[in-house]
Structures are given as C-alpha cells and as structure tokens.
Amino acid sequence: MKLLIIAGPPSAGKTAVVRQIISRFNPVSRCAYLKIDVVRAFEDKELYDEFKIPTKKIYSGDVCPDHVGILVMKDAVNWAEDNNADILIVESAGLCLRCSPYTTQSLGIAVLSAISGTNSPLKMSAMLALSDLAVVTRVDLVSQAEKEVFRERIKEVGRDLDIVETNALCGTGLRYLFRAIENQPEIEDLDKVVLRGNPPLGVCTVCVGKKEIGWENHFxxxxxxxxxxFFFRGD
Amino acid sequence: MIYQSLRFIIVMHNSEIMEITVLPGKNRNGGTENFRQITIRPGDTISIVGPTGSGKSAFINDIEMFAHEDTVTKRTVLVNGKMPPEEFIRDPSKKPIAMITQNTKCLADLTVESFLDMHIKSRKLSDPFVIEKTISLANEFTGEKIRKEARMTSLSGGQTRSLMVADAIVVSDTPVILLDEIENAGIFKEKVIECLKTHNKALLFVTHDPLVSLLSERRIVMKNGAVSDIISPGDSEKEALSEVLRMDSAMSLLRERIRCGELIKSIPVL
Structure with a gap:
C-alpha cells in the first residue's frame, strides 16, 4: 500500500486535491482516507458519500493534531490495509505551520493557495521544506506573473521542491502530481516508518489549560x- | 570569426520561433469541435470571440498550460507538432507563453519594484534596467502613473493591467502572448496593440471589442464551450475596419473629454 500525507493551511484546497486524487485512482487503486482535525471536520462523510471509499476522522481536541497524527499513523496504516486499500491518504489539519507531518516511506504533499500572500511559503517553511511536492491551488485567480513570483518564493524554501500548479476544482495541471503518486513506492516496512522532521514541543501549563497571562503564572x-x-520553570 | 558567431546567434533565435497547434476537444454536449487543427505562428494576430461563458478564456487557458486532454475541454496543444518538453510548462524561464488574465487585482503584497524583481529572478534575466523599462512602458498604457515604491495591492485595475502587459513584453518576452479582454480596465488599448505588433509575437486576444476583433487577421468564434468557426476575412472587412477605426477614435475622444470632467453638449463629426 502507498501512503500519501497531505498537509497545508486551513482552506488551502487540500480536500479538493484529495478529491482529484481519488477520482483519478479509485477504484482501480482502492483509496482509503483519514482526516485528522482539531474541532470539526466534514470531509470523511463528504468523501464517503461521493466515492464510497473507507474514510475515518479523528479529533485531536486539546493536543496538536500533528502530534496525534504521529501517534495514530501505524494504526491508520493497519486499518487501511484491513480495508484492502492500495492508497492511504492522510490529510492533516494544518494549524501552526511549524509541524511537518510527513513520514519516511510516504509521499509528502504540501498544499498551499496562490492567493495566500507572497510570504506564505516562507511562513510555512517547515511544512514545505520537508515535503516531496508542493501543490499550488487557485492559480486561476492570479496573473501569470504573480504565479511565477509565488513559485520563486517556494523555491526559496526548497530549491528542488517539485511544484504543481492547479485549479484543484477542475483538476487542471495535476498530471504531474498523479505521475508522482504512480511512481511512489509502497510502504516497505511499517516498523521503520519515522517522522522526517522534529516536531516542536510545547510542554507547559498553558498546554494543560491554565489561562493566566504572563510567564510568572506558568510552569x-x-x-x-x-x-x-526558553527555560524550564518548576521541579 | 565574427561572421560565424553572428550566424550562430541567428540560428539560436530561429530555434525559438515555434509553431503551436491546437487539436480539437469536446463541446459541452460531448461532441467534437468544428476544426481539424489551429496553427499559431509568431506574428499572427488572432481574436477569440463569442458570448460570455462560451469558452473563450478556457481556450487560451488550454494554450497557456499546454493542455493534454487533461482540461475540461479535452483539447491537446502541441509545439512544433510535438508534445512540448516538460520545462516549457513548468519552468518559467523556459516557458514560451505569457498570459494577461482578466484579473485586475494583484494579490501579491509587495512593492512594484520587488514584485518585478522577483519575476525577473524567476525568468532568470540579468539586464539591470528591466525594472525601469517595464514601469515606463506600463506608464505609456495608463493615465495614472505607476511608481516603483507603490504596493501592488494598491494599484488600480487599469494600472495593474498595464503593468502586466508591460511585464509580458519586457520581462517574460515570450513568442506568444495571450490577452484576456484587454479592452476592460480603461487602458489605452490601441497603444497596447500597436506596441505588441512591433515585436513579432503571436497575439491572441479574447475580446468583445469590435476594433480589437477586426484588427486581428483571424477570428475564432466560440459557442457552447467549443470552437464553432474560424474566419479569415482577408481584405473583405477593409471598409468596415476603417469605419470602426473612425468610430473608435470618436469614442476615445469622447471618453477622454468625460474623464477630464467636461460637460458634453455636442460631439464633433470626424
């Protein structure tokens, strides 16, 4: 089975890209879909209704969704394999943009919107730099010059990053993403799958719900x- | 020695001159389009006409991304009779096509200068005067001058469009330019067309403007998402063109008078 991990800021068009991937590959290659989100998500039901593929969602609640993603990834692969899937698509919530949810033995896809501001590739550099491929959505809404400027900004983060520009609703230009998925090797050894980057750690009293402002009030x-x-305060 | 290197330059230049072929796709009912192939060469001027929603923008979008039966129209676009190399599509510095879209707003939050600077980088140019050249050309197309310190997001629709046209000519400098409704946004369209025609480029205008349509050598007529006809008027529209030219300059004069705040009590007969 192949593993695709899709990350990107909220409303960048991740699910639109997922839809195109499923339309292209399913049912010849059976797709399964897992959404990891924080508060609410609807994509699992929408995609099930549309494609009748195995879907699942989990809410991470008070914990960083990418941390939860790491914790459940092995279970998710086993779940998808039990469902006879050939491709497991994991879509992250994409919140703080400091995380990078991609693992080894997977195809890491960063989705970002061409209208999200020229500096956005730099702001989400962790998520971009560790991906295999950046999909730029909504290119139909910007001029060609702007598209090329945006591409240049992405290149500043990752010189060798494969960039795919698309109007994800119509699927234009996705032929290069599909080719990358076709060429992606299957998961070889699940026990050896590790995270590509280091996730940030935030272990303080804010994490567990203390709301006072000021460092004096926290441990x-x-x-x-x-x-x-940063320093450690407490025992 | 000099002679040899000169010849080399000429050969290099010729290799850039290309022929683009559009092969038919499907209309909205799934029927095949009404043409065998459309060939576009440098120096060609082509207008694409038809009601709104008839597929005009989709037609030039197909050319811009070298469609390979992977767009809604299912057309195929070839370069020199072959599938274009991937770098034509994916590497901006190798892309032979520049497109001016209908968007009159730029969303990049940069100054004009740094925007052009980044575009120049992506096109891998080294001429240090490109920024100045682009802005001064853009200022020939628009009434309100563009300053290089201005933010792209604060430019008016006409200023943005003028800058994008100038950018396509100076920065992109490609053999093919696609223009989507150049007449909108209140820029000096005659000046734009005149300037574009001096650079042996293939020009494709998506347009509702009678003058722009008649100034083109060929007209592609769109209907129901597909090409329904291709007209090559030759000299048969010559009289109509001179009449439209006269009407258009009268309208331009009137437009400028209104823009200047005049009260229009009479229109001089030209």
Missing part, C-alpha cells in the same frame, strides 16, 4: 519577551 518550558531563550 514548564516558558520564555520572557526580551530573552529569546
């Missing part, structure tokens, strides 16, 4: 405004 890994260093 764990904290920082002050002026000193850039």
């Amino acid at each position: 764990g890994v904290i920082r002050k405004l002026d000193s850039g260093d």
Whole structure:
C-alpha cells in the first residue's frame, strides 16, 4: 500500500486535491482516507458519500493534531490495509505551520493557495521544506506573473521542491502530481516508518489549560519577551 | 570569426520561433469541435470571440498550460507538432507563453519594484534596467502613473493591467502572448496593440471589442464551450475596419473629454 500525507493551511484546497486524487485512482487503486482535525471536520462523510471509499476522522481536541497524527499513523496504516486499500491518504489539519507531518516511506504533499500572500511559503517553511511536492491551488485567480513570483518564493524554501500548479476544482495541471503518486513506492516496512522532521514541543501549563497571562503564572518550558531563550520553570 | 558567431546567434533565435497547434476537444454536449487543427505562428494576430461563458478564456487557458486532454475541454496543444518538453510548462524561464488574465487585482503584497524583481529572478534575466523599462512602458498604457515604491495591492485595475502587459513584453518576452479582454480596465488599448505588433509575437486576444476583433487577421468564434468557426476575412472587412477605426477614435475622444470632467453638449463629426 502507498501512503500519501497531505498537509497545508486551513482552506488551502487540500480536500479538493484529495478529491482529484481519488477520482483519478479509485477504484482501480482502492483509496482509503483519514482526516485528522482539531474541532470539526466534514470531509470523511463528504468523501464517503461521493466515492464510497473507507474514510475515518479523528479529533485531536486539546493536543496538536500533528502530534496525534504521529501517534495514530501505524494504526491508520493497519486499518487501511484491513480495508484492502492500495492508497492511504492522510490529510492533516494544518494549524501552526511549524509541524511537518510527513513520514519516511510516504509521499509528502504540501498544499498551499496562490492567493495566500507572497510570504506564505516562507511562513510555512517547515511544512514545505520537508515535503516531496508542493501543490499550488487557485492559480486561476492570479496573473501569470504573480504565479511565477509565488513559485520563486517556494523555491526559496526548497530549491528542488517539485511544484504543481492547479485549479484543484477542475483538476487542471495535476498530471504531474498523479505521475508522482504512480511512481511512489509502497510502504516497505511499517516498523521503520519515522517522522522526517522534529516536531516542536510545547510542554507547559498553558498546554494543560491554565489561562493566566504572563510567564510568572506558568510552569514548564516558558520564555520572557526580551530573552529569546526558553527555560524550564518548576521541579 | 565574427561572421560565424553572428550566424550562430541567428540560428539560436530561429530555434525559438515555434509553431503551436491546437487539436480539437469536446463541446459541452460531448461532441467534437468544428476544426481539424489551429496553427499559431509568431506574428499572427488572432481574436477569440463569442458570448460570455462560451469558452473563450478556457481556450487560451488550454494554450497557456499546454493542455493534454487533461482540461475540461479535452483539447491537446502541441509545439512544433510535438508534445512540448516538460520545462516549457513548468519552468518559467523556459516557458514560451505569457498570459494577461482578466484579473485586475494583484494579490501579491509587495512593492512594484520587488514584485518585478522577483519575476525577473524567476525568468532568470540579468539586464539591470528591466525594472525601469517595464514601469515606463506600463506608464505609456495608463493615465495614472505607476511608481516603483507603490504596493501592488494598491494599484488600480487599469494600472495593474498595464503593468502586466508591460511585464509580458519586457520581462517574460515570450513568442506568444495571450490577452484576456484587454479592452476592460480603461487602458489605452490601441497603444497596447500597436506596441505588441512591433515585436513579432503571436497575439491572441479574447475580446468583445469590435476594433480589437477586426484588427486581428483571424477570428475564432466560440459557442457552447467549443470552437464553432474560424474566419479569415482577408481584405473583405477593409471598409468596415476603417469605419470602426473612425468610430473608435470618436469614442476615445469622447471618453477622454468625460474623464477630464467636461460637460458634453455636442460631439464633433470626424
């Protein structure tokens, strides 16, 4: 089975890209879909209604969705294999943009919108740099010059990043994404799948629900405004 | 020695001159389009006409991305009779096509100068005066001058469009330029067309404008998402063209008078 991990900011068009992937490959290659989100998500039901493929969603609640993604990935692969899937598509929530959910033995796809601002590739550099392929959506809404400027910004983050420009609703230009999926090897050894990058750690009293402002009121890994260093306060 | 290198330059230049072929796709009912192939060469001027929603923009979009039966229209676009190399589609510095879309707003939050600078980088140009050249050409097309310190997001529709046309000529400098409704946004369209015609480029205009349509050598007529006819008027529209030219300059004069705040009590007969 092949593993595709799709990340990107909210409303970048991740699910539109997923729809195109499923339309292209299913049912010859059977697709399964897992959505990891924080508060609400509807994609699992929508995609099930449309394609009748195995879908699942989990909410991470108070925990970072990418951390949860890492924790459940092995179960998810086993679930998809039990459902005889040939391709498992995992879509992340894409929130703080510091995480990068891609694992080894998977195809990491970063989805970003051409109308999200020229600096957005730099802001989400962790998510972009560790991906295999960047899909730029909504290119139909910008001029060609703008599209080329946006592409240049992505290249600043990852010189060798494969860039695919698309209007994901129509699927134009996705031929290069489909080719990358065709060429993607299957998962070889699930026990050896690891995260490509280091996830950020936020272990402090804010994480567990204390709401007071100011570092004086918190324990764990904290920082002050002026000193850039993080330090540990507590036992 | 000099002679040899000169010849080399000429050969290099010739290799860039290309022929683009559009092969038919399907209309909205699934029927095949009404043409065998459309060939576009440098120097050609072609207008694409038809009611809104008839598939005009889709036609030039297919050319821009070298469709390979993977767009809604299912057309195929070839370069020199063959599938174009992937870099033509994916590497902006090798792409032989520039497109001016209908968008009159730029969403890139950059100054004009840094926007052009980044575009120049993506096109891998080294001429240090490209930014100045582009802005001064753009300022020939628009009434309100563009400053290089201005933010792209603050430009008017006409200024954005003028800058994009100038960018296509100076920065992209491609053998094929696609223009989607150049007449909108209140720029000096005659000046744009005049300037474009001096650079041996293939020009495709999506247009509702009678003058732009008649100034083109060929007219592609769209209907129901497909090409329904291709007209090559030759000299048969010569009289109509000179009449339209006269009417258009009268309208331009009137437009400028209104723009200047005049009260229009009479229109001089030209």
